[in-house]
Amino acid sequence: MLFSRRLMFGLAMASSLAATLAGALAVPAMAEGPTEIDLFFPVPVDGKLARDMGTLIKEFNDGHPDIKATAVYTGSYDDTLIKTRAAIKAGKPPSAVIMSANFLLDMQIENELTNLDALIKADGTTKEQFLGQFFPALQGNAVINRSVYGVPFHNSTPLLYINADKAKEVGLDPSKPPQTWAELTDWAKKLTKREGDKVTQWGIAIPCAYDYCGWMMETLTMSNGGRYYNEEFGGEVYYDTPSMLGALTWWNDLVYKHKVHAPGATPGPAVSTSFISGNAAMMMLSTGSLTYVRDNAKFNYKVAFIPRNVRNAVPIGGASLIIPAGLEAGKQKAAWTLIKWMTSPEKSAWWSRATGYFAPNMAAYKTPEMVDFLNKNPDAKTAVEQLDVAKPWFATYKTVPVRKNLEDEVMLVLNGKKQPKEALVAAQKAADETLKPYNADTSLKLP
C-alpha cells in the first residue's frame, strides 16, 4: 500500500512533466493572428539608440495590425553576427537583422542570406529602381554577384571632430580644418599640452579596439591612395602594401615620434569620452557618434572630412537590413514589409536625426523635417557630402577573423611592441592563412 502510493506519486510527477512538455509543444501550432517577427538590432555607438528603436517598432506595429514585430537587442556588430548565426543554426532564424554592412559577403558565402531579388520583383519594380533610392556608394556592400542581399539602413563614414574652442585658443581657425595629414599633424602638435614629460591634453585620438581598428586602418589606407581588400573577390586582403604601410607609419608617428596621440589601443567609447571631457582636442570617429557629441559637448565643436595624404576617400560603415535564409514565406513577407517601411524616406530621415547616422535613402534629405534639421545642424551634412568619395567597407570570407589578423598587429604597433613593417608582414601572413580554405574552394589550390 505504502509502495503503491509512492508509485502513484512518482507516476503522477512523471505524467505531469510529460503533460507540461506536450502542452508547451502544442501551443504554437494553435496560434493564429498577426505574423510574429523578430528584428535583431545592434548598438555599436554611443547614445540612446535602443530607446529610439523601441519607438520606431511601436510605430510600425501600430500601423500594421497583421504583423507583430519585436526588436531584440543583440550587442555589438560582431555579437549580432554571432547571435544571428547561432539562431540560424538552431533552426529559428530571426526574420530581419540590422547587420553590419561588411558581413553580408561572408554570410552570402555561407549561404545564410535570402536573395532579395524575388521580393523586389514581386513588388513590380526592378533591382535598378530599388537600389536607385540609395546613395550609390552604399551599393557595394549590398549587392553581391549582381543580386541584392541587403537594404542599406543606417550608414556612416568616419569624420574628424575638432574642439573648436581649443583650436581658437592656440590660434588655429576651426572654419578651415586640416585637409592633409601634414596639416593634421601640425594641428595635433599645436593642440597637445604638456606639463614636463606628462601630457595633459592630447592633440588627437583615433580609436583602436576590435571592429573599430580595422575600419580606421581602412580609412587611413584609402586616404593614402590604397585599398584594404579585393572588392570583387572575398579571398584577398592587401595588408603588406606600401599604402597600408604608409598609413600605419603615420599613425605610429603620431604616437611615438610626435607624441600627440596617446599610446596603446583605445576603444571608441574611451575616445569619445576623452573628446567630450577635453582630454583630446581632436578625434577621428564615426558619424554615428555625432548625436552623442552634439548632446554632450559643453564646447563648440566642428566636424570635417577625414584629411588625405594622397586622396580624399573614406570607407562606408554602418549597417544594412537583411533577411536570413531559411524563413517560412509568411515571415519573409512580413520582414520585407518591415524593411521597406524602415528604409522609406520618412523613417530613414527620422532615424538619422535620432542617431547621427546618415540616411541612406536619398529622398530622406528632401523631407521638410530633414531640410529644417540640416539648417539647424549643419554638422550633419558633412558625412553626406563625404559620400562622393566613399567606397565599400572591407568584406571578405571570414571577415571578423581576417580583420582581427590585422587589428592584433596594429595594437602591437600602437603599444610600441612592433614596427609597422614587421607588423603588416605578420598580419598578411595570418590573414592569408585564414583565407586559405576559401581560396582552395574557389580559384586556387594553394601550396
Next chain:
Amino acid sequence: MSLAEPATLPVATSAAPRLDVPKRLVARFKASLPAYLLLLPSLVFLALFTYGAMGRVLIDALYQRATPKAPVRFVGLDNIAAVLADPAFTGAVVNNLIYAVGTAIPSIGLALLFALTLSRTHAVSSALRAALFLPVLIPMVAASALFMFIFLPNVGLLDYYIGRLLPVLPNWLGDPDIALYAIMIITIWKNAGYYMLFFLAGLQAVPEDVMEAAHLDGAGPYQRLRNIILPELKPTFLFVIVIAILNAVTQVDHVFVMTQGGPSNSTNLVLFYIYQQAVEHYDVGKASAATLLTLAALMGLTALSFRTMANREGGP
C-alpha cells in the same frame, strides 16, 4: 515515508531470503522505482545537456567542418594537432596559467585574512563581512562594465587618482603587457569575498576548547594560527584551491565584456579561445578539439586534488 527511505530498502529485501531471485529483483525494482522516477527528470537533463553534449564534442572533434563548397570530412586527430600547433591556443594556455595562479593566490590569501579578522561576530564585523561579500553578488558582466570605466585611459577613475602619481599613464586594457593583470584585479576583487565564506565556515569548526587550552598554555596568536588554525583549515584550503582553479578556467565574462581577448591576444583565455574558434572562425572541429583538451586537463586536476584531500583527511 521520508524521501531517504528507498535507499535503505535494499537492505530490508536482502533480509528476506524466502523470495527466489527473480522475485527479489522485481521487489527491489518495485521498491526503488519511485526513487528512479524522482531522479528521472534530472537524469534526462543531465544526459541531454551534459553527457550528450560531451559525446557530441567527442564526435565533432574528429571531423573537419564543411566549407561552403566542401562537405564535412573525417580527419581523426588532425583537429587536436591543429589546436596544439596554434600559437593562439598555446598563448591562451599560458595566459590561463598566469591567470589561475595570479588570481588564486591573492584571492585565497585575502579571503583568509578577511576571515581571520572578521571571525568573531559583532556589529562592525558583520557589516564588514557584508561589504566584502558584496562584489560576489554583482554579476561579472556588470562588474566588468563598471571596471571598464574605472580603467578608461586618461579619464577613468583609476587614472584620475593614480595617474597623478605616475610619470606615464598606463593604458590598462589597451596595453598587452598590462591588460591581463588588469583583468585579474577584478577576479581577485570578486572572488576574495566568496572564498572568505568558506574560511569563515572552516574557522567555526576549530574547536573552542582547544583554542582556549592553547591560550592558557601561553601560545601567542602566531603560534595558535600556525599550529592549530591552519592545520584545522586544511580541507577548506584544498576545497577553495579546486574552486579557484575551476573558476580560473570557467570565468570569461570579463574577457567578453572588456577586451575580447585583446589587445593582440594578451587576455585570451582557453575558454574564450574555444568560443572564438566555434563562433568567429566557425570551426566546430577545432573548438571541440580544444574543449576535449581542456576537459581532460580539468578532470585530471580535479581528480588529483580530490585524491590529495582524501589522503590527508580521510575524506573531504
